[in-house]
Amino acid sequence: MTEMRITHDLAEVHPSARAHVTIGIFDGVHRGHRRLLNRMITAAHTDGHIAAAITFDPHPANVLGYEPLPMLTTISERARLMDALGLDWLVVLPFTSEMAQTPAEEFVHSLIQHLHLAALWGGPDLAFGRDRQGDIPFLRRMGEERDFSVYVVEPVVWDGSTVNSSRIRAALAAGDVAQAAGCLGRPYRLTGTVVHGRGLGRRIGIPTANLELPPYRLVPCRGVYACWASLAGDIYPAVTNVGIRPTFAGQSLVTEVHLLDFEADLYGQRLALDFIARLRDERSFPTLNTLVEQIQADIAQSRTVLASLRSPE
Numbered sequence: 001m002t003e004m005r006i007t008h009d010l011a012e013v014h015p016s017a018r019a020h021v022t023i024g025i026f027d028g029v030h031r032g033h034r035r036l037l038n039r040m041i042t043a044a045h046t047d048g049h050i051a052a053a054i055t056f057d058p059h060p061a062n063v064l065g066y067e068p069l070p071m072l073t074t075i076s077e078r079a080r081l082m083d084a085l086g087l088d089w090l091v092v093l094p095f096t097s098e099m100a101q102t103p104a105e106e107f108v109h110s111l112i113q114h115l116h117l118a119a120l121w122g123g124p125d126l127a128f129g130r131d132r133q134g135d136i137p138f139l140r141r142m143g144e145e146r147d148f149s150v151y152v153v154e155p156v157v158w159d160g161s162t163v164n165s166s167r168i169r170a171a172l173a174a175g176d177v178a179q180a181a182g183c184l185g186r187p188y189r190l191t192g193t194v195v196h197g198r199g200l201g202r203r204i205g206i207p208t209a210n211l212e213l214p215p216y217r218l219v220p221c222r223g224v225y226a227c228w229a230s231l232a233g234d235i236y237p238a239v240t241n242v243g244i245r246p247t248f249a250g251q252s253l254v255t256e257v258h259l260l261d262f263e264a265d266l267y268g269q270r271l272a273l274d275f276i277a278r279l280r281d282e283r284s285f286p287t288l289n290t291l292v293e294q295i296q297a298d299i300a301q302s303r304t305v306l307a308s309l310r311s312p313e
Helices: 031-046 075-085 104-115 136-146 165-173 177-184 288-307
Strands: 005-007 019-023 050-057 089-094 117-122 149-152 188-195 209-212 223-231 234-243 254-259 270-280
Touching (some): 019 104, 031 075, 031 149, 117 136, 209 270, 223 254, 234 270, 234 288, 254 270, 270 288
Parallel strands (some): 005 089, 050 089, 117 149
Antiparallel strands (some): 188 209, 188 270, 209 254, 223 234
């Protein structure tokens, strides 16, 4: 399987064959996204064509005046997940106010010109271009005129409801990392750089690594979680606290992790956390001793939860 190529300009794509294309944000690359991508990639390669996805950065909501959405994945994380599926091209277009005003017909013409469009794929609610003109009926009419097919892939339904990025965000906002994992098809992952904190964990004999996360990254709601921590190719059981550390009169939200059975300097290293289970709410404790006792109980509970599961590869 060839490595996926990434570009930020349609004019830089020089396909060796006609292309099957899908358009979207693909935040999370969840089970619904993967169903769509897998079917498109299989169909494209069966026909001797290439498979391409077009996404946008930043998220359109950030440009159109809406409240910025907390993101489930960064662009680089989405690229890695799509590459693993066998996608040939990922086109990451800068989303601007000018692009928001681009008529759907003009955008499709650019796909025909640069990607030699053979087929356009999407879900039932696919719509793009100015005033969301480019919906499925519009695209099918244009496809008949310009010799490309339009394929609609139905969304995935899991646990009684449609899988989508909004549902996953809501689950994480409620701390329901199990529901998020069911929709994603994998545990929710946060990746960041370990930075210096206040050294509070070391003071009480339970050192923690503080994670600096990318902007607009969605963090599960405040609480204590059992996680798998990935560091330099190795995987460790871990307990993660998301919160403000009220026992120490903290005010800013932090994500701090204690790696079990691990002793080394982590500062400056990249650490990934897979959230497996929520253990409890964050709360204030009257003394440091009662806090330490609770953390020790959290560690024991995390060991039990994680021992019942295989660590990720």
